Amino acid sequence: MQDEPSIVAIKPADLPAPPPATVEILQACANPDVSGQEIAGIVGQDPVLTAELLRMANSPFFGMSREVKTIDRAVLVLGQRALRNLVLCISMQKVLRGKEIPGFDISTYWEDSLRRAVAARHLGETQHLTPAECLTMGLLLDLGLLVMLQAMPEAGPEWQSLRRADPEERYVIEQRLFGTTHDRVGAMLSEAWSLPEELGTPLAFHHGDLPVAAASVLEKLCNIAHCADWMAAVYGTEAKVATVERCQEELGKYFQIDAEQSQVMLAKMAESVEEAAVALGLRVKKQIPLDEVMHQANERLANEALS
Numbered sequence: 001m002q003d004e005p006s007i008v009a010i011k012p013a014d015l016p017a018p019p020p021a022t023v024e025i026l027q028a029c030a031n032p033d034v035s036g037q038e039i040a041g042i043v044g045q046d047p048v049l050t051a052e053l054l055r056m057a058n059s060p061f062f063g064m065s066r067e068v069k070t071i072d073r074a075v076l077v078l079g080q081r082a083l084r085n086l087v088l089c090i091s092m093q094k095v096l097r098g099k100e101i102p103g104f105d106i107s108t109y110w111e112d113s114l115r116r117a118v119a120a121r122h123l124g125e126t127q128h129l130t131p132a133e134c135l136t137m138g139l140l141l142d143l144g145l146l147v148m149l150q151a152m153p154e155a156g157p158e159w160q161s162l163r164r165a166d167p168e169e170r171y172v173i174e175q176r177l178f179g180t181t182h183d184r185v186g187a188m189l190s191e192a193w194s195l196p197e198e199l200g201t202p203l204a205f206h207h208g209d210l211p212v213a214a215a216s217v218l219e220k221l222c223n224i225a226h227c228a229d230w231m232a233a234v235y236g237t238e239a240k241v242a243t244v245e246r247c248q249e250e251l252g253k254y255f256q257i258d259a260e261q262s263q264v265m266l267a268k269m270a271e272s273v274e275e276a277a278v279a280l281g282l283r284v285k286k287q288i289p290l291d292e293v294m295h296q297a298n299e300r301l302a303n304e305a306l307s
Contacts, residue, residue: 029084061279085136103157115232118272144182
């Protein structure tokens with residue numbers, strides 16, 4: 001029998017450092033005294049980042065009515081917060097692309113992250129929150145797990161077990177494997193990267209225990225993150241029928257979304273994931289529609305019952 005990986009707690013030194021250009025842009029976007037023109041000037045110093053931002057801004061996923069040809073125009077059209085979010089999406093991908101981890105499939109990791117991102121975006125729209133901000137939050141939600149796997153690559157073969165578990169089951173597995181969990185590491189990463197609270201708070205508290213004094217919008221964002229995690233799990237977890245039922249319970253509990261509405265939102269995710277992948281420069285396989293996913297799950301349950 002193979003020994004389980006030794007339990008280890010992630011330390012601040014294990015966290016990836018943000019690129020200097022990203023730090024400068026985040027600080028500038030957070031400073032009300034810095035103009036959009038000055039932010040465009042900072043972004044323009046990095047030609048690769050500039051090209052990637054313009055490519056993303058002009059993708060159909062972000063729905064610009066006119067082509068955005070310059071960073072000055074991007075700042076004006078998108079706004080500083082949306083620009084900051086796109087910079088974070090690009091930077092996190094680059095920094096965490098990292099080394100190859102035996103037994104770990106980075107493409108399915110990003111596919112699951114995109115599911116959380118589009119689920120958070122859809123939920124954000126129902127709550128009249130900025131969709132781009134919710135998208136970014138969902139994409140970053142599981143960064144703690146990627147950091148843990150990079151710090152402890154011997155746990156890579158456990159990836160499939162982690163992926164097939166629902167959010168609660170996976171939380172327990174993480175604690176056993178790493179001695180910590182993705183939300184705790186996400187909180188450390190948020191502090192290290194000086195993320196704004198509307199992104200950092202959901203990373204740290206989407207599994208509960210939100211500070212009592214937290215603003216209502218932060219509580220709503222944490223609830224969106226929590227439900228987005230369950231929505232993504234419908235496509236990845238092994239126990240799909242039970243996961244769908246639990247997902248519907250959570251959506252009803254936090255957002256008064258009924259079973260029929262939740263089915264519509266879950267069904268939208270497959271198409272949205274493919275669109276988001278193109279926009280963010282990520283590769284994912286063709287997504288299976290929800291009805292086919294559930295048909296396969298029910299067929300497997302029937303076969304198990306017969307056997």
